[in-house]
Amino acid sequence: MVAGSTEEAEQFFAEKRKNADYSNAFFDSLNEMRINRENCDFGLEVEGETIHAHRLVLSIASPYFAAMFKNETKEKATGFVKFEDNDLTAVKTIVEYIYSGEIALTEENVQSICTTSDYLQIEWVKRECVDFLKRNINATNCLQLRRIADKPPFNELYECIRDYILKNVVILIHKKEWLELPFEVIQDLMEDDKLFHVRLTFVRTEFLRDHILSETMLTSDPQCNRFLIEAFRYQLTPLSQRSSFWSQTKNVRTNRNAKFHVLFAGGKHIKPATVHRTCKIYDATNNKTSPISEMLNGRCANSVMSLNGTVYSVGGYCGNSLKTAECYDRVNKKWTHIEPMNTGRYYFGICACDNLIYAIGGCKDSSVESYNPATNKWYTCPDTPVPLNCCCRAAVKNHSVYSLGRGIDGKPTCIRFDSREGRWYNLNEMPGSLSPAAFEFMSYESSLFSIAEDCSRLDIRANRWEAIPSMLSKRFDYSAAIIADDIYVFGGASKAGTDGEYINSVERYNILNNQWTVDDSMEVEVCGGGVAVISGDFHLN
DSSP, rough: OOOOOOOOOOOOOOOOOOTTTTTHHEEEEEEHHHHTTSOEEEEEEEETEEEEEEEHHHHHOOOOHHHHTTTOHHHHHHHHEEEESSSSHHHHHHHHHHHHSSOOOOOOEEEEHHHHHHTTTHHHHHHHHHHHHTTOTTTTTHHHHHHHHGGGHHHHHHHHHHHHHHHHHHTTSSSSSHHHHHHHHHHHTOOTTOOSSGGGGGHHHHHHHTGGGGHHHTTOOOOOOOHHHHHHHHHHGGGGGHHHHHHSSSSSSSSSSEEEEEEEEEEEEEETTTTEEEEEEEEEEEOOOOOOOOOOOBBBBOOOEEEETTOOOOOOOOSSBBEEEEEETTTTTTTEEEESSSSSSOOOOEEEEETTTEEEEEEEEEEEEEEEETTTTEEEEOSSSSSEEEEEEEEETTTTTEEEEETTTTTTEEEEETTTTTEEOHHHHHHOEEEESOOOOEETEEEEEEEEEOOOEEEEETTTEEOOOOOOSOOOOOOOOETEHHHEOOOSSSTTTOOBBHHHHHEEETTTEEEEEEEEEEEOOSSSSSEEEEESOOOOO
């Protein structure tokens, strides 16, 4: 018997490899096919010229095209779309971006690319254009840019341009473009509290008497009359006593009877404890509360917000946590359902960042999702890094979503979500504690405010918390909103559950003075619902 040697079979291990150059090579080949018109199955007709492309590529890059090809549209059937009001160069540049991932922005092309990318719903390009324009606002282009940005998708850019105009109005009033502005625009700018060059109190007495008092637009307005009286009081005050008068007048008023409305949606009756779908609007200018159309669903502990002129009421509780959501059409004056959330939630945070609505956490829920009004879809986002137990609230500042909630360990947790990176960051822990009951959370300049039994302020830049004065009365299930330099707290109940009574009073915290007062001019009976602030006019009829 010959002894044979046994060879052990060699073991091979599976390996996963990635071609680092594959994406670039794929894009290059795809772009070359487009340039050579190979397998192109769609055309974009602009200014008499046709740009050839592939439907699949356009669908992936643009929700506008994705919706077009998903539905039985004329463009899908004919194989081309005709753009009437878009710039040829801008469309070409965006198509090249779709196939390459690169785009070159210049002073000459950025405005047309910005509006075209918004039309085609290509958010990354639009955001880059907006950032480019914000960095390059100057006295030569600001008035022209204002016209482009004066539409809801460009609110952030519009506010930057407006601030620049207000700071440089003395230079701009000598330009031809200023003289071509409509009267309504000039009036709007003149009414802004940030705009001041010469304080009325320091105008010479003779000028006040001979010129300003003869202006009927001033003398016929009660608020302007108060300014005139204040100016004359200053003029008649002896020099030795003017220092005390100056201390009262040196701060520019930032909430000078500005037009705003507060919409209240949903909530609960205390006795009996039932959920309702009642909605009402408070007109701050005329100090009047009026009912509006009821929501389609009863909901309490819901979250309400306004985005681009539309009010959204989302989630809440009615026997169980709700996924449903609805929006209020200010033209048709009625509520309509939108796509429900993926997760039912109540006592959760809601805010808008980069034209997306974020719903964060809730009672015993740490999930996060975002809603795109353009597509009417909810999208899953990363969960909060800290499991949440009770109420959660959210606010927005500089492309970041901030969330304050109570963790399962009972400690308050404050975190930040960077919408561009898609990840959460922990912030310094808020001192003290958060009540299991609802609280409110909002942003103002570089600060975040927690409005609870113990109120606090977070300096975002220093990542440091500090205590601020508490509300004057203890209340539960109240609503809060920020308007100009004031935080308003509306209604609520004197006790939790069914043992309490309605609190109709409204408290106001002035951020500049660090002081709470009761606003005697307002009374609102709300409890456990949501609230949203709407700037400008709100037509009931």
